[in-house]
Amino acid sequence: MLHADMSLEPLIEPHVLQTGGLLRALHAIQGALGWIPPTAPQSLARAFNLSLAEVRGVISFYHDFKTQTPVATTVRVCQAEACQAVGAAKVTARLAQAMGVALGQRRADGAWALEPVYCLGLCSRGPAAQVDQQLLADLDGPRLEALLARFATEGNR
Amino acid sequence: MKTLYVPLDSVAVALGADELVTALKAEAARSGTEIRIVRNGSRGMHWLEPLVEVEVDGIRHGYGPVQADDVPSVWAAGLLTASPHPLALGPIEDHDFLKRQTRLTFARCGRIDPLSLSDYAAQGGWLGLRKALTLTDAAIRGELQTSGLRGRGGAGFPAAIKWQTVADTASPQKYIVCNADEGDSGTFADRMILEGDPLSLIEGMIIAGLAVGATRGFVYLRSEYPIAKTVFAQALELARAGGWLGDSVAGSGKSFDIELFIGAGAYICGEESSLLNSLEGKRGEVRARPPLPAQQGLFNQPTLVHNVLSLCAVPTILEKGGAFYRDFGVGRSRGTLPFQLAGNVRHGGLVELAFGVTLRELVVDFAGGTRSGLPIRAVQIGGPLGAYLPTRLLDLPMDYEVLAAQDAGVGHGGVVVFDSSVDLATQAAYAFAFCAAESCGKCTPCRIGAVRGVEVMDQVQQGIDHSQNLELLNDLCDVMVSGSLCAMGGMTPVPVRSALRHFPEDFGL
Ligand SMILES: Cc1cc2nc3c(=O)[nH]c(=O)nc-3n(C[C@H](O)[C@H](O)[C@H](O)COP(=O)(O)O)c2cc1C
Ligand code: SF4
Numbered sequence: 001m002l003h004a005d006m007s008l009e010p011l012i013e014p015h016v017l018q019t020g021g022l023l024r025a026l027h028a029i030q031g032a033l034g035w036i037p038p039t040a041p042q043s044l045a046r047a048f049n050l051s052l053a054e055v056r057g058v059i060s061f062y063h064d065f066k067t068q069t070p071v072a073t074t075v076r077v078c079q080a081e082a083c084q085a086v087g088a089a090k091v092t093a094r095l096a097q098a099m100g101v102a103l104g105q106r107r108a109d110g111a112w113a114l115e116p117v118y119c120l121g122l123c124s125r126g127p128a129a130q131v132d133q134q135l136l137a138d139l140d141g142p143r144l145e146a147l148l149a150r151f152a153t154e155g156n157r
Numbered sequence: 158m159k160t161l162y163v164p165l166d167s168v169a170v171a172l173g174a175d176e177l178v179t180a181l182k183a184e185a186a187r188s189g190t191e192i193r194i195v196r197n198g199s200r201g202m203h204w205l206e207p208l209v210e211v212e213v214d215g216i217r218h219g220y221g222p223v224q225a226d227d228v229p230s231v232w233a234a235g236l237l238t239a240s241p242h243p244l245a246l247g248p249i250e251d252h253d254f255l256k257r258q259t260r261l262t263f264a265r266c267g268r269i270d271p272l273s274l275s276d277y278a279a280q281g282g283w284l285g286l287r288k289a290l291t292l293t294d295a296a297i298r299g300e301l302q303t304s305g306l307r308g309r310g311g312a313g314f315p316a317a318i319k320w321q322t323v324a325d326t327a328s329p330q331k332y333i334v335c336n337a338d339e340g341d342s343g344t345f346a347d348r349m350i351l352e353g354d355p356l357s358l359i360e361g362m363i364i365a366g367l368a369v370g371a372t373r374g375f376v377y378l379r380s381e382y383p384i385a386k387t388v389f390a391q392a393l394e395l396a397r398a399g400g401w402l403g404d405s406v407a408g409s410g411k412s413f414d415i416e417l418f419i420g421a422g423a424y425i426c427g428e429e430s431s432l433l434n435s436l437e438g439k440r441g442e443v444r445a446r447p448p449l450p451a452q453q454g455l456f457n458q459p460t461l462v463h464n465v466l467s468l469c470a471v472p473t474i475l476e477k478g479g480a481f482y483r484d485f486g487v488g489r490s491r492g493t494l495p496f497q498l499a500g501n502v503r504h505g506g507l508v509e510l511a512f513g514v515t516l517r518e519l520v521v522d523f524a525g526g527t528r529s530g531l532p533i534r535a536v537q538i539g540g541p542l543g544a545y546l547p548t549r550l551l552d553l554p555m556d557y558e559v560l561a562a563q564d565a566g567v568g569h570g571g572v573v574v575f576d577s578s579v580d581l582a583t584q585a586a587y588a589f590a591f592c593a594a595e596s597c598g599k600c601t602p603c604r605i606g607a608v609r610g611v612e613v614m615d616q617v618q619q620g621i622d623h624s625q626n627l628e629l630l631n632d633l634c635d636v637m638v639s640g641s642l643c644a645m646g647g648m649t650p651v652p653v654r655s656a657l658r659h660f661p662e663d664f665g666l
């Protein structure tokens with residue numbers, strides 16, 4: 001069994017007494033490390049006085065918490081209705097082709113991943129996506145070509 | 158020194174507003190001109206974003222959409238003196254799209270610096286709260302009752318009834334919880350207010366706290382809104398520093414404070430009981446009712462859960478009186494609703510109007526039809542659990558009861574337009590797939606039903622055992638409607654059945 005990871009304590013400790021502390025601690029861990037490492041559930045269970053199963057249950061419930069090692073670049077492309085209405089499927093297919101991965105998949109070397117997202121609140125100017133922290137709307141024409149080109153060059157390096 | 162406005166709103170930023178600000182500053186530095194750039198909220202004319210405004214003699218003139226590349230030419234033409242240019246729009250508040258609206262909740266959005274206490278106060282901010290502080294809690298609830306306000310999160314439940322229940326339930330600790338999960342595709346009004354006029358939500362929540370006897374508030378914000386998170390967190394700091402939150406709200410001796418909480422990517426956490434579980438740090442599973450959250454909500458204490466737009470309507474209702482608000486609208490749908498025009502539209506964005514406006518006015522007069530130029534074929538209103546309507550129903554007025562009679566609903570005011578290339582069977586299949594992905598898993602009709610729905614739709618689309626599968630589809634919808642614990646499973650049949658009823662040809666009928 002994995003032991004609690006002491007290095008996570010500074011990330012967990014500030015949230016122990018807060019409302020919804022477990023989710024806040026998970027956000028803090030993921031924010032700092034880019035994922036929820038396998039040692040985290042044990043540390044969280046101890047800090048919040050919960051069973052391991054309860055902690056794992058929370059982690060698996062939410063789409064945001066990733067238990068795989070982080071990738072360098074994540075493209076989240078909107079799949080929801082308003083973006084569907086302006087060609088999200090086509091944009092997704094072109095991204096998948098340029099990135100060499102299917103939707104929901106990552107490149108084996110950890111360079112990037114293509115993930116679905118259900119609405120970024122940019123629905124008046126779709127198709128929409130988010131590349132790491134950067135929001136992108138009107139992902140069509142030149143804006144899409146620029147994004148695709150980015151993967152083409154990076155991929156050829 | 159000239160003042161320019163460039164929105165910090167997510168849509169503007171996603172279209173290059175930050176790069177535009179950099180370019181404007183560079184141009185100013187190059188020409189040795191001093192400028193001040195205010196990052197405002199969006200006016201809601203999203204096809205014009207990024208929209209730059211320049212203030213000349215107290216009038217704001219617009220240019221848009223302006224990309225960083227356009228700056229040299231716009232600047233050279235005389236941006237700072239509001240001189241003509243192909244991208245010039247003239248005095249922005251005279252724009253037809255804005256002039257035809259009735260902006261109560263969005264009166265300030267786009268006009269003010271969202272993070273300026275003085276701008277907020279100068280544009281009518283805090284007047285509702287000041288009024289509330291002179292009233293008894295019962296009198297505040299009386300104004301709300303008069304206004305006829307109904308919940309803007311989707312269900313349209315009369316707000317005053319909920320306020321009364323929370324007020325009547327004795328407890329040493331009550332809570333105000335603002336639902337800013339805004340998961341519906343095609344909706345962004347909550348986001349726009351959080352980014353463009355966050356203090357108005359704070360004001361609404363304080364008033365609600367006074368009215369029901371709650372001293373603590375939470376805003377549950379979805380994680381997909383990073384800019385709203387930053388702006389709202391700063392607004393909370395400002396409000397605290399200004400004495401609007403804390404032990405003595407505006408020196409009244411009454412305490413109220415608000416915490417921001419970030420969700421973790423789960424559509425179901427918009428459902429209020431799931432949201433409360435999530436806010437307690439648990440899995441966002443739906444709770445069986447009774448008890449109602451108003452009686453036993455957060456940590457089993459009486460909790461008033463409201464959508465952002467419901468709470469943001471409150472300051473106006475207190476400032477101008479419940480009767481003022483009630484006098485807008487039709488039937489039992491009172492006041493205004495910020496409609497959100499999305500999907501395949503030419504002029505997408507936010508349009509606040511009194512209830513009673515027709516769908517045609519929204520999608521034709523305001524949105525200008527489709528962006529693709531193809532004819533409109535379907536309009537989905539009310540998010541992923543909302544109905545797909547055909548063009549022959551475009552003259553329906555936006556009214557809770559009228560829409561309910563058509564098995565449709567206004568929901569959170571999202572209007573998503575599809576052109577003639579849409580296939581409604583694909584949309585129905587998607588409705589099931591979305592439900593399967595986002596179901597909390599607590600009850601079988603939803604958890605299993607959604608997966609079965611995907612399978613059945615697959616067969617329908619392939620024409621396998623066609624009539625049996627359509628019958629199965631119908632049975633499945635019946636089971637989900639009658640057997641689901643919440644509206645996720647219970648209303649997934651709404652988009653499915655509306656698609657089948659209004660567009661049978663797409664189902665091979
Ligand atoms: C699946 C599902 C998702 C929902 N999502 C939201 C949401 O994102 N925002 C919201 O305000 N209400 C949402 N609701 C409605 C809430 O349960 C609740 O009715 C609302 O927050 C009450 O506030 P109101 O009275 O101001 O509308 C959702 C309901 C369901 C069943
Ligand atoms: S209907 Fe679906 S989302 Fe709602 S409680 Fe049941 S399983 Fe959960």
Ligand code: FES
Nearest residue numbers: 078083120122123
């Ligand atoms: S539906 Fe894609 S951003 Fe809202």
